[in-house]
Amino acid sequence: xxxxxxxxxxxxxxxxxxxxxxxxxxxxxxxxVSGGFLLTPSLILMGIPSSIAVASQSANVIATSATGSMxxxxxxxxxxxxxxxxxxxxxxxxxxGVWVFTILNESSQLDLTVKILYMIFLTxxxxxxxxxxxxxxxxxxxxxxxxxxxxxxxxxxxxPLRTKFKKSRLYISSLFPMIIGMVVGFLSALMxxxxxxxxxxxxxxxxxxxxxxxxxxxxFQGIFVSINAxxxxxxINHTVDFLLAFILIIxxxxxxxxxxSVSSKxxxxxxxxxxxxxxxxxxxxxxxxxxxPPKEIYSIVSPKGAW
Amino acid sequence: MKIFVxxxxxxxxxxxxxxxxxxxxxxxxxxxHSHKLNIPVSIGFRGNTINIYGTTNIDGNIxxxxxxKNIKYRVNKQIKKKIFWVNKxxxxxxxxxxxxxxxxxxYVSYDxxxxxxxxxxSISPIIDNDKLSKxxxxxxxxxxxxxxxxxxxxxxxxxHNNLKDRNSLFKATFNxxxxxxxxxYDIYAFVIKKNGDIxxxxxxxxxxxxxxxxxxxxxxxxxxxxxxxxxVVLLSLLIGLVSGYRKN
Numbered sequence: 001x002x003x004x005x006x007x008x009x010x011x012x013x014x015x016x017x018x019x020x021x022x023x024x025x026x027x028x029x030x031x032x033v034s035g036g037f038l039l040t041p042s043l044i045l046m047g048i049p050s051s052i053a054v055a056s057q058s059a060n061v062i063a064t065s066a067t068g069s070m071x072x073x074x075x076x077x078x079x080x081x082x083x084x085x086x087x088x089x090x091x092x093x094x095x096x097g098v099w100v101f102t103i104l105n106e107s108s109q110l111d112l113t114v115k116i117l118y119m120i121f122l123t124x125x126x127x128x129x130x131x132x133x134x135x136x137x138x139x140x141x142x143x144x145x146x147x148x149x150x151x152x153x154x155x156x157x158x159x160p161l162r163t164k165f166k167k168s169r170l171y172i173s174s175l176f177p178m179i180i181g182m183v184v185g186f187l188s189a190l191m192x193x194x195x196x197x198x199x200x201x202x203x204x205x206x207x208x209x210x211x212x213x214x215x216x217x218x219x220f221q222g223i224f225v226s227i228n229a230x231x232x233x234x235x236i237n238h239t240v241d242f243l244l245a246f247i248l249i250i251x252x253x254x255x256x257x258x259x260x261s262v263s264s265k266x267x268x269x270x271x272x273x274x275x276x277x278x279x280x281x282x283x284x285x286x287x288x289x290x291x292x293p294p295k296e297i298y299s300i301v302s303p304k305g306a307w
Numbered sequence: 308m309k310i311f312v313x314x315x316x317x318x319x320x321x322x323x324x325x326x327x328x329x330x331x332x333x334x335x336x337x338x339x340h341s342h343k344l345n346i347p348v349s350i351g352f353r354g355n356t357i358n359i360y361g362t363t364n365i366d367g368n369i370x371x372x373x374x375x376k377n378i379k380y381r382v383n384k385q386i387k388k389k390i391f392w393v394n395k396x397x398x399x400x401x402x403x404x405x406x407x408x409x410x411x412x413x414y415v416s417y418d419x420x421x422x423x424x425x426x427x428x429s430i431s432p433i434i435d436n437d438k439l440s441k442x443x444x445x446x447x448x449x450x451x452x453x454x455x456x457x458x459x460x461x462x463x464x465x466x467h468n469n470l471k472d473r474n475s476l477f478k479a480t481f482n483x484x485x486x487x488x489x490x491x492y493d494i495y496a497f498v499i500k501k502n503g504d505i506x507x508x509x510x511x512x513x514x515x516x517x518x519x520x521x522x523x524x525x526x527x528x529x530x531x532x533x534x535x536x537x538x539v540v541l542l543s544l545l546i547g548l549v550s551g552y553r554k555n
Contacts, residue, residue: 004352011353011485066547234536
């Protein structure tokens, strides 16, 4: 059964789209990872133009971030002060990201940029996942217990605009979280991701935030950053296909529910290996797509979008 | 539904037959009727088939053409930089039809059709780029034609089914691709007579329009982008919050 996507101006199999959203949602519910970094490249590999895939995925990120942050708000796991400072940077970053997106789209370089960015990030994520799994196995085997300091003092503590973050038990410069927000916001607009896979390690290892508030804070600010990116994408580039986003959201919601309900019954370690393998596989697929000689070296694009 | 279509077809053929009878007194004629005048692009759209029924009393090669509005495209060429294939925008090409489909009884060359100002050779694309030579512009147009043919936007078929002896009743079938542009399309029909001349050209218009939710989303996104952006954001947020609430 096919569905016509009004903004992409193309017909796609609805079950493929629901299935893709469902698989990513399932992994998200099962392993607690945001699947955005898998969804956009998969859509591109399915033939959806990068501009539409990225912008529509931003709308999907709003829904997933809102769903996820509800739990954390209820559990009081959000550092609102930190979230608003990161958000301030995120708003600037995502607005600049949409502007760069427009320039790249007009010069026909968006596709290449998005693919290269995804290839790099997916390779890094995949390798880090394998690394983390390997280290955990070794520690378990050798029965090593690692005692961590709350956080290390580094250059951030010497920057101006130092602020107290009671919830995170930090006294650091506001500039650094703002810069992190800006970078993640920029990538979020350009790649259609929530940015959790960059923000979470940055908050833990660079800012030294307590892990209990990191995910909630990231998700909470992610709602507003993706709202900003989606609104500007719709307003300036006209590339948000709500029908596509809606199908992915529905698939994702159902998949996440199933994933979270079976998470305790399935071997998480093996699933993490599978996820890391999928991430590396998608990255390789993108790499092959970029280096293989194209079937046809010429292409035509209607300025309005599709053919 | 199928019965309704059959009744409609019989009705159409009856009218055409009457036309043949009535036109026997006329010198020469060719008439066409499309079985669909409005083709809706709705949520399940994946291309469409359109049948053009016609009648004529002229012996020869019947030519039926569907032509879309002239539009402009951006032409990109992939070049290898280091190890990656990179898009390079070469030029813009204007004044080329979005769709050009030809259906005939017998083979006829593009050069021959060009004599009557039809066929792909009759199209004069505009390439405003002084850096390109005449040969390069010609090459680009040839590449664009090839790409449009691959996508099913330009094609040539010898597929008329004569419904009666001689050419008195005929049918030409066209498959409109899923990527078809919205808008007005012209259908032309004429006969290339045995002596090489062509008959009068008969013309009809068909319209391809968005319908229902497709039309709503497209129009809002195109003409009210701020409102559309706001609606998308609010709906996404609402779905997310409802889903999160239920989860909790």
